[in-house]
Amino acid sequence: MASVCKTFSRGFSSSAIRQTTIKHLTVIGGGLMGSGIAQVAASTGHQVSMVDQSDDILNKSKANIGKSLQRVVKKKFADDPKGGEQFLSETMGRIETSTSAVACMEKTDLVIEAIVENLEIKQKLFSELDAAAPKHTIFTSNTSSIPIGDIASSTKRLDRFGGLHFFNPVPVMKLLEVIRIPATSDETFNKLLAFGKDMQKATVNCKDTPGFIVNRLLVPYMIEAVRMLERGDASPRDIDTAMKLGAGYPMGPFELSDYVGLDTMKFILDGWSKNYPENPLFRPSPMLDKLVGEGKLGAKSGEGFYSYKK
Numbered sequence: 454m455a456s457v458c459k460t461f462s463r464g465f466s467s468s469a470i471r472q473t474t475i476k477h478l479t480v481i482g483g484g485l486m487g488s489g490i491a492q493v494a495a496s497t498g499h500q501v502s503m504v505d506q507s508d509d510i511l512n513k514s515k516a517n518i519g520k521s522l523q524r525v526v527k528k529k530f531a532d533d534p535k536g537g538e539q540f541l542s543e544t545m546g547r548i549e550t551s552t553s554a555v556a557c558m559e560k561t562d563l564v565i566e567a568i569v570e571n572l573e574i575k576q577k578l579f580s581e582l583d584a585a586a587p588k589h590t591i592f593t594s595n596t597s598s599i600p601i602g603d604i605a606s607s608t609k610r611l612d613r614f615g616g617l618h619f620f621n622p623v624p625v626m627k628l629l630e631v632i633r634i635p636a637t638s639d640e641t642f643n644k645l646l647a648f649g650k651d652m653q654k655a656t657v658n659c660k661d662t663p664g665f666i667v668n669r670l671l672v673p674y675m676i677e678a679v680r681m682l683e684r685g686d687a688s689p690r691d692i693d694t695a696m697k698l699g700a701g702y703p704m705g706p707f708e709l710s711d712y713v714g715l716d717t718m719k720f721i722l723d724g725w726s727k728n729y730p731e732n733p734l735f736r737p738s739p740m741l742d743k744l745v746g747e748g749k750l751g752a753k754s755g756e757g758f759y760s761y762k763k
């Protein structure tokens with residue numbers, strides 16, 4: 454009992470009483486978000502299959518998870534190196550990788566999709582999975598901006614479909630937005646909320662409205678900062694300093710844009726400007742388009758609004 458409490462107090466409840474019947478999950482996409490979700494799911498005792506398009510990408514994802522876990526271990530197991538080693542190896546041991554999402558379906562209770570922010574690609578993936586997954590399997594998307602209902606419409610399991618929107622970096626950010634579409638059953642929604650608790654996140658209930666809660670407020674703020682730069686009103690460094698020291702944000706809007714990925718920002722803005730052309734807040738940004746066109750995607754590509762080249 455003592456060891457259960459000790460484990461729990463560190464914030465890792467793999468041996469504590471679990472809220473849900475979700476034992477195995479499949480995370481599709483091993484990028485920024487998918488690798489973070491897989492890490493947290495495994496560190497809270499779930500068996501995880503992480504899927505991406507190639508073994509090369511998956512090897513990088515696993516290496517990133519290893520590095521992130523080292524940071525967690527350094528902090529949480531500062532006085533217990535043996536416990537830290539055990540936690541690290543047990544967590545990594547719960548993650549298997551695959552290049553076939555369909556092949557993982559048979560054993561999975563929950564799918565969390567975290568692939569590129571593109572409706573057609575997400576729909577194609579889910580329609581293939583729908584045919585392969587057991588009846589009880591719940592499908593979710595981690596989309597930042599696409600209506601969950603539009604993604605779900607490619608399947609015949611609307612009652613077992615919802616949204617799980619995590620925040621970057623997943624191992625650090627405490628929030629999980631849990632989204633329901635009108636057809637999501639109460640049973641499914643309650644299972645998703647309980648799963649969020651098992652993942653040791655604070656959950657908020659969201660309707661399937663554009664940007665849910667956080668991004669409906671965050672996207673206009675971030676893109677307004679880019680428009681301020683386009684007008685030549687202030688430099689990225691000064692805008693970032695102003696928002697950090699004047700508004701208490703941990704990162705300024707340009708640091709955060711580079712951290713999130715400028716391609717993801719562009720996918721969001723393009724989708725919203727197409728769907729809501731009357732809203733001036735969502736109109737495209739020439740500067741963002743140019744940077745993405747030049748392959749400057751932020752920290753992950755070595756350059757965005759700032760340079761990360763050593």
Ligand SMILES: CCCCCCC[C@H](O)CC(=O)SCCNC(=O)CCNC(=O)[C@H](O)C(C)(C)COP(=O)([O-])OP(=O)([O-])OC[C@H]1O[C@@H](n2cnc3c(N)ncnc32)[C@H](O)[C@@H]1OP(=O)([O-])[O-]
Pocket residue numbers: 521522524525528596597619620621622624625626668671672673675676703704709713717718719721722
């Ligand atoms: C068009 C607009 C588009 C909008 C896009 C929306 C995107 C999306 O849908 C929503 C989002 O996610 S929105 C984005 C939402 N996200 C935000 O808004 C993020 C805002 N930024 C922040 O909150 C902070 O800058 C960070 C937490 C990122 C870094 O913190 P810092 O103080 O600057 O730097 P530090 O000292 O290095 O790290 C501090 C502690 O964190 C730990 N750690 C860090 N990374 C880790 C990892 N990967 N693994 C494990 N651990 C990690 C680290 O070990 C350390 O622990 P310690 O015990 O204290 O030594």
Ligand SMILES: NC(=O)c1ccc[n+]([C@@H]2O[C@H](COP(=O)([O-])OP(=O)(O)OC[C@H]3O[C@@H](n4cnc5c(N)ncnc54)[C@H](O)[C@@H]3O)[C@@H](O)[C@H]2O)c1
Pocket residue numbers: 481482483484485486487504505506510566567568569570571574578595596597598618619620621712713714717
């Ligand atoms: N970046 C963020 O801060 C953030 C935060 C919350 C939500 N999201 C959302 O999460 C999702 C993923 O974003 P990301 O930042 O992790 O992107 P990313 O580009 O870092 O990773 C996406 C991964 O998906 C893989 N992929 C693409 N198509 C695939 C397919 N058909 N099958 C398997 N794998 C495939 C890619 O190879 C890549 O590794 C997007 O929907 C995004 O809007 C992003």
